Every structure is written in structure tokens, then in C-alpha cells.
Amino acid sequence: MSSMLKVYLFTLSVATLAACSSQGNGLHDDIGGRSETGRPALHAIYDNRLRELMSKMDVLVQDRFMTQPELDQERRKYAQGLADNAKNLQQTVDKIIGRMPALQLSGGEHQAFLALAQKLSEQSRLLQEQARLNHIDALDGIVRQINTTCISCHTLFRKLPNK
């Protein structure tokens, strides 16, 4: 085996071990136990789609071939997708609020659930607005806030299946 190949394989092995052991592999983290709760609800699907679009937008900065105006066009395309999904999410959350009587929550639970649902609805509306205005830098923060709201609600109200 040539010395060149040996050098490369050694470097590659060390780097691969570092890659596989690194923390913060956000794409595969099991956040909030969502994957343990069975079939995902519609609002969870839209939330996943939001995070997927944000990830694709984030990696655009690594592209070395598209020109900056082309990258701006791609960001605008993803922002439009975020706006559309945020709208779907807001509509889904509004439906959830409409079905609250069926949940038969206690007084305190009712207030907490309503507050979280309204918060999620407002954050979705804000995401729509920022995406339509092409305020790219503001989008990541709002998506993270949406994720936090989802985790909060799931922590309080989602029942996990018995193992």
C-alpha cells in the first residue's frame, strides 16, 4: 500500500472516530421523547418539516459553487416553505384548541394547555410573517422557540406507552 494511502487512511480513521463520537448530532437526537410516543400527530409532522427546512437552509452556507444571488434565491425558497408549513402548523394548532373540551382537562391543566397552544399558534404566525418578509436571520430563533414549546407541552401532557 502506498505511503500516500497510508497517511490518508490514518488521518481519515482518526477524523471519522471524532465525527462519530462528537456530541450535538442534532439530526438524530431524540428530543422530548417524541419518537417514543407512537404515531406522530399532524402538528408534529409540520414541526419536523420546519426543522428539516431550517437544516437545509443552514447548510447552504457551506456551498462553494452557487453564487451569492443563487444562494439568496435558495434561502428565499426555503423561507417560503417555512412560511407555508408554519401556516399549516398554526391551523393545526387552532384545531387542537377547538378540541380541548374533549380532552376533559382539569381547571389548571386546561389553562396550561391553552396557554401553550396559544403560544405555539402565535409563534407559528410570527414565523410565517418573518419568513414572508425574508428575515432569514430571525427564522432559526423562532423555530427553536417552537421546538421548546412543543417539548414543554409534551412533557406536561403526553402519555408515554408502557414499556
Place this chain on the structure above:
Amino acid sequence: MPLMAIGKTQGIGVSYFSCYSAVTARRKGESVSAKASLGNLLLAIVCLLFSPRLAASDEMLEMLKEMRSEIRALKSQSEQANAKIADLERQLEQQRRQNVQPVPTQPPAESKQAGAAPPPANAGTAGSKPVDKAAVTVGDVKGTFKIPGTDTSVGLGGHVKVDTLINSVSAGRDKLGDQQTVYSQIPVGSAAGEHSQISFIAKDTRLWLKSFTPNKLGDINTYVEFDFYGDPAVSTYSARLRHGYGSFGNLMAGQTWTTFLNTSAIADHIDTGNSAGSVFHLRQPMIRWTQPFTWRDVPMELQASLESPRTRVWVPGSIESLANTSTTNPNLDNYFISPNAERYPDLIARLNFNPAWGSISLAALGRQVRYTNAATGMEDGAWGGGISLAGRIDSVDLDNFRFMMHAGKGASRYISTANTFEDAAITADGHMELIQTYGGMISYQHWWGKQWRSSLTYGYAGANQPQWVPAILNRQVQSIHANLLWSPVSQAMMGVEYVFAERELLNGLRGDLYRVQFSMRYSF
């Protein structure tokens, strides 16, 4: 004040003065509270009621007139204050919604003056406020700011990139092939260059400038980008224009990637030369129209362009001799002539299919390949062309496949890297024969996480050369690229890449290149 003069000589006048002073004590001030003014008003009324000799005096009428005007002034002041409060509340609400952009603190009437020339030096009189300068605000696209007083957003950026290349064999003294993969410069045979050669370069450092101006007829974009590959010598850094173009709506003019190349399908490699089977990373002057449309709710685009022509032909020495060339030495990379005799631009059309899961394009090229020789009066030309199917398909998470497939005749300039194959060859009697080429590449990019990614690519390109051309010309080239790239933050990238590249001549001889490349890139 006339009442003051009267009040000084008479006790009653003093009371008049007191009343009047109480009413007008703060009259000249800007900020008179409504409550204090009302108190003064009541006091004045009391003074009027209980001071003798007021009922019929001219002074009382005078005072009433002044009080009336005072009340009018207070009303106007109150309305202005309420309007100001309402405006501030609107701005606060807007600021809450935006959550990003700074809210202009000037009322709308004054903001129009902000971008104008500064007022003359004698414009400010005692008591007048200086004109505030407009704040620089965030632009309409990422990474830009607005030029004050205009709708134009401007951005500046680039990256610094350092490459360390360890080559199994050198392409030769001050050859570009030691700085990026140039398939025509892979050494072949015993005359190959230095073994285990190392190069350090920073030529892939780039600087760009962009602008965006919204317009109801079509947005106006401009873009200029440079790197430092202007000279092939390893230690010579010359700025080179990579992109320089402007667009007005769908019409673009300037230098940028050829329309024949789908940039979203380019494999993610730190080797600037990239894969053997790729469409050539060619940037050239052009005029291009892009027409977006949808088909079954899928965004699509049709692009048509006129691009700079450039013929590259092999000519026998009996017709035209080229300096520093050979028909027996395969390592000179100087076998083709560019006669600059084209009469038509290259015509390219591309259909882009942009579903949510990726990007697919089909491109077609038509071009005139023409050779003339003023000395001999020889002249011949032919129309050639090619097609290319390329794209990027998302798989799981951020992973994706990228591919390119192409075939053509007289389209070699658009294939692989520079000078790999010729567009045409000239026979001894001056007849032109177009060269048929074909090739492709397949790449898979895998994201280990948000910071780590790898790409593995195989590429191949070949040509059907006529038998009467020199046997040292290329029959085929192929390559394998594999890398591991790390971006701890979005603005930094470090990586290592392995390259295997090979070219085979018509006579069967082969030259292999093995390379390990380390790169570090910092963006701004």
C-alpha cells in the same frame, strides 16, 4: 407688557400683574403641563372675579383675549402630544413584531430628509434642532445593509482558504496540476515529474460583492467575485474574475457559470479541479434569460443563453505549427490551437425541474467549431453540440446523491477539465472532424451530524478519437474523490480529501496521480 407698567404704580395693578404673571409665567416654555395651565387659568378667573375695577376695563378684555389664545395653544399642544404618543405606540408594536430590525426614531416627515445632503452651516438658528442622520439598516437579503436613502442592499464577503496538497507525482514546474486536478497534466511515462511533491497554496481565497435592489419591473442583482488563480505559477497570486454579472428580473448578462452546468449537482470536494466526469466548471461571458413556471405545482425553469464561443482543435504540424508542442511527449499539455474564428455564440438551453426532493436539469448545447488559417487560406467549420442530464436527489436527512451524464460531438470544451479532449481535429487536407465525447459522475454526500460531512465520487470521461491523431492524445480519464469535512462553526471548515486520478492515452499508456489534500477555510 403694558399691564406690568400699570401694575407697578397702583396696588390694584400689582394684583393685575400677579394674576397675569401667574397665567403667563410659563407661556414661553415648550412643555407646559395641562394641569398647571388649568390652575393658572382658574387663578386668573378668581383674580378677575375678586379684583376691583376689572368688569369694565380694557385690560380685562386684553387678558381674556390672551387667555383664549392660551387655551387654543394648550389644545393644540395636547393634540400634538397625543399624536406623538400614538405614533410611538405604533413603532413599539412594529419593533416587537420585527424583533430584528431597529425601529427608526424619526417621525415619517423627517425621515425623507435623512438621506439628503446635510443642511448648510448657517441653517441652524438659535433653538432649532440639528437634522438627524439616517441609521444604516439591515438589507433585504441575508448579509447586506441598505445604502441610506436608497432601496439598494449591499453585501461584501468571501473566504480565505489554504490548501496543502501532497502529490504522488508532480505535474511539472509551476503547473496548475499541482494545485488542483488537471487531467491533461497527469504525468505519463518515464518522463513524469518529481515524486511525493508538496504544494501550499491560498489561491482559492475569494472576495465577493453583491447588491440587490427591488423593483416592480424585476429585481436588480449584481455580483462580482474574485479568486487568485490568475497565474499558474505556484507562488504567483494574480486576481482573477470568477463572476461578474448583473440581472434585471429574468435577464442576466455578464460572466458566470455556463448554463450547461447544473451547479447544484457539483460534488462537494475541496479539490478545485473536481471529478473527471463532471461538466467542466466553466465560467464565461453570456446573456441569459430564465423563465420560471410551474408544472403540476412543481417549480420549473427554462433557461436560454448565448455564450462566449471558443474552439479548440488539434492541427497537424504540416498545416500549422505550435510552439512547445510534440507528437511524442504526452506531458506538455499544449496540443490544441484556439483559432478565435467563431462566427456564432454558443447556444445553450436548460430545463430545470425543482421538486421539494432535489433538482434535475436537462441541458442542450449547440455550437459552431471553426478553424481558419490566414497563411494557407484554409477554412472549415462544423456545427456540434451535446446534451447533459444532471441533478441532485435528497435521500435521508441532509444526505443526497449528485450526478451528471453527458454526451456530445464537438462539445469537448464543456467536458472534464481544460484541454482533456479537443473539440475537433483537422486532417492533413484541412478537413475538420468533430470529436465525440461522453462521460458522467456519481457522488454521494453523507452528513454524520450537523458539523461533519463526507462525499464519495467516481467520475469518468472518454472520447472517440480518430485513428490519424497522435497517439499521445487522451482516450479516457477517470477519478475517485473521498473526503471528510468538519465545520465546527458555520464560518469555518477543515477537511481532508483523497484523490485518485488517471488518464489513458490512445497508445494505451496510463498515468496515475494519488493525492492527499488538507484544506482550511474561513468565511466572512
